Amino acid sequence: MVSAQEVKTDREYPPFDRSTRDGYAVRAKEVTPGVGLKCVGEIKAGDTVSEALAAGTCVQIMTGAAVPRGADAVMMIEYTQRDGELVRFERAAQSGQNIVPKGSEAAAGQSILLPGMRMGYVELALAAQVGAVELQCAKRPRVAILSTGDEVVTVDEAPGPFQIRNSNSVSLAAQVRIAGGEPVVLGNAADRVEDLGEKIERGLKEDALVLSGGVSMGKYDLVEKVLTAMGAEFFFDAVAIRPGKPAVFGYCQGKPVFGLPGNPVSTMVTFELFVAPAIDLLSGAEARALPLLEARLGEALNEKPGMTHFLPARVDWRGATAEVNALKWQGSGDIAALGKANCFLVIPADREKIATGESVSVWLRKDVV
Ligand code: AMP
Ligand code: MG
Numbered sequence: 562m563v564s565a566q567e568v569k570t571d572r573e574y575p576p577f578d579r580s581t582r583d584g585y586a587v588r589a590k591e592v593t594p595g596v597g598l599k600c601v602g603e604i605k606a607g608d609t610v611s612e613a614l615a616a617g618t619c620v621q622i623m624t625g626a627a628v629p630r631g632a633d634a635v636m637m638i639e640y641t642q643r644d645g646e647l648v649r650f651e652r653a654a655q656s657g658q659n660i661v662p663k664g665s666e667a668a669a670g671q672s673i674l675l676p677g678m679r680m681g682y683v684e685l686a687l688a689a690q691v692g693a694v695e696l697q698c699a700k701r702p703r704v705a706i707l708s709t710g711d712e713v714v715t716v717d718e719a720p721g722p723f724q725i726r727n728s729n730s731v732s733l734a735a736q737v738r739i740a741g742g743e744p745v746v747l748g749n750a751a752d753r754v755e756d757l758g759e760k761i762e763r764g765l766k767e768d769a770l771v772l773s774g775g776v777s778m779g780k781y782d783l784v785e786k787v788l789t790a791m792g793a794e795f796f797f798d799a800v801a802i803r804p805g806k807p808a809v810f811g812y813c814q815g816k817p818v819f820g821l822p823g824n825p826v827s828t829m830v831t832f833e834l835f836v837a838p839a840i841d842l843l844s845g846a847e848a849r850a851l852p853l854l855e856a857r858l859g860e861a862l863n864e865k866p867g868m869t870h871f872l873p874a875r876v877d878w879r880g881a882t883a884e885v886n887a888l889k890w891q892g893s894g895d896i897a898a899l900g901k902a903n904c905f906l907v908i909p910a911d912r913e914k915i916a917t918g919e920s921v922s923v924w925l926r927k928d929v930v
Contacts, residue, residue, distance in 0.1 A: 562698040563741065563844040564684070568674035570691050573664035577610070577627040582659040585619040585641060585648055586632035592654035597647045604629065619648055628660050635659035677846050679741075701743040702843035704836075705764035706733045708749045709757065709775040709784060710823060715748070728896065729773040729828045736832045737771075739928055740840040752781035754790075761787060765816050768843055771836055774823025776807045784820045788813050801868045801910060804893035805831040817843075824893035830871050830905070853907065856883035856923045862908065862915040869910050873902035876923050876930075885923050903930050 580586065591598065598619040604610055606625035614620055614631035622628065622635055634654040642649045667673060673687050680688075680698065688696055708729045716726045727749055734744035745767050750760040752775060764770035775784035776798075785798060788811065795811035802808075804827035809820040817839055821831045838848035856876055864870050872887040873895075887906050890898035907922040908915070915921060 562680050562701065563841075563846040564674050564678045564680055564696060565676050565699045565845060566674075566697040567672055567676065568688055568691065568693045568696070570667045570669055570671050570673055573669045574666040574690070575661055575663060578663050579661045580604075580622045580624060580626050580628050580635045580659060581661055582635050582637045583624050584622060584635045584637045584639075584659065585650075586614060586622045586628050587619045587634050587636055587650075587654050588614065588616065588632060589634040589654040589656040589658065591617065592634070592636060592650045592652075594650065594652055597649045599646050600643075600648050633657060633660070679846055699845040701741060702768040702840055703745050704737045704742040704840065705745045705747055705767040705770045706730055706737065706773075707747045707760050707764050707770065708733075708773045708823070709752060710749065711752045711781070713749045713774075728825055729823065732825065732829055733771055733773065733832060735928075736829065736837070737840065740837040741844050741846075742769075742840045752783060754783055754787055757783055757787045758791065761791065761813070761818075765791075765814050765818075768816070769836075769839060770813070770816060770818045771832070772818070772820045773828045774821075776809050776820040776822055778807075785809055788818060788820070793818060800831075800834075802830070802834070803868045803870050805834070805871075806868065808835065810835060822893070825896045826873070826893040826899055829899070852925050852927055853922050854883065854925065855920050856885040858906075858915055858917060858919045858921045859884050859886035861917045862887060862906075864908050864913060864915070866913045867910055870908040871905040871924070872908065873899045874904050874906040874923065875902055876904045876925070883923065885921060902926065 601618045601620055603621040604626045605623050610627040610629050614629045633656045636650055636654050640651045674684060678684060708727050712724050713727045714720050714724050720726055730746050734746050737744040747760055747764055750757045772784055775782045791813055793811045793813035795809055798809040799806055800808050807822045808831040811818055819836050821828045841848045873890050874885050874887045876883050876885040885906055888898050888902055903926055905924045907924050
């Protein structure tokens with residue numbers, strides 16, 4: 562979810578000078594190699610500390626405990642020897658060593674969460690740390706999902722020999738959830754103007770509508786036509802990418818509408834490229850950039866130039882070096898190939914031959930890597 566409010570700290574962090582080690586709190590200038598100091602007590606995490614450290618003494622202290630006034634360093638226990646009340650130090654201490662000063666992480670009343678921030682586990686811990694037990698978050702955008710096609714049957718139906726199950730509604734619902742939206746699955750529309758019109762009308766009641774199929778050049782690809790008749794304005798109706806070329810985007814009756822191509826890998830790729838960032842924006846967050854990284858190409862590639870290509874691929878890490886190899890696939894209908902991939906290899910439109918060892922862009926599948 563995305564935060565819709567500002568959260569401020571309730572006090573300074575840390576709230577006291579905090580020891581980061583188990584050891585002895587000392588006055589740094591008194592500690593040189595071989596020096597012995599009398600240990601006058603111990604301080605555990607959570608103990609109330611009021612007395613100052615007297616000159617010529619030290620106090621045993623645990624990680625997370627408050628450093629007493631007068632002390633300005635903590636010597637790790639590993640560099641000391643204990644003989645009754647006497648502690649002998651093997652090293653010199655430096656002022657400030659192993660202490661996080663009060664207020665050095667955050668001041669009191671400092672803003673630590675802002676509207677538009679995505680609430681990951683770190684942000685939740687921050688809110689918890691300052692006692693923000695209730696948080697106002699943006700409503701998850703409701704995203705209607707409508708697949709199209711006369712050949713499509715529900716996943717629990719037995720398909721006829723030339724029919725296919727509606728996997729797109731399932732993958733799109735998962736993608737909407739992962740992107741931070743609330744999927745509203747509307748089922749499938751036949752390749753008929755009336756059925757499409759009725760179901761699109763229903764979809765436009767939600768915050769955004771995502772269609773799959775029916776946006777190519779075929780005689781029964783009616784999505785754009787029906788949307789146009791309903792008053793849609795298109796911002797693009799083709800993209801120089803493969804897979805995903807026929808993707809369309811527009812507004813219809815005030816709602817953003819995405820017409821994604823029906824081939825499953827095209828549907829998945831175009832969702833991530835266009836719909837996921839829209840869900841960010843509808844949630845009040847900044848649109849996230851594609852998580853691209855550089856990798857060394859394993860097997861050489863020979864691609865047709867003219868469009869940006871997204872190839873199912875596997876990236877493996879050998880030490881710190883990522884090496885990527887494209888997988889064999891049968892094109893944008895091949896979900897099985899994508900199932901073996903952990904990333905897409907991104908080939909810019911102007912590239913043709915790419916040699917082994919060249920640096921290439923890799924787009925990680927964020928749900929599995
Ligand atoms: P279209 O974009 O409508 O031309 O669809 C292209 C191809 O994608 C179809 O021939 C189907 O094989 C496949 N397809 C379309 N809709 C779905 C769906 N909902 N689930 C799985 N595959 C689909
Ligand atoms: Mg179709």
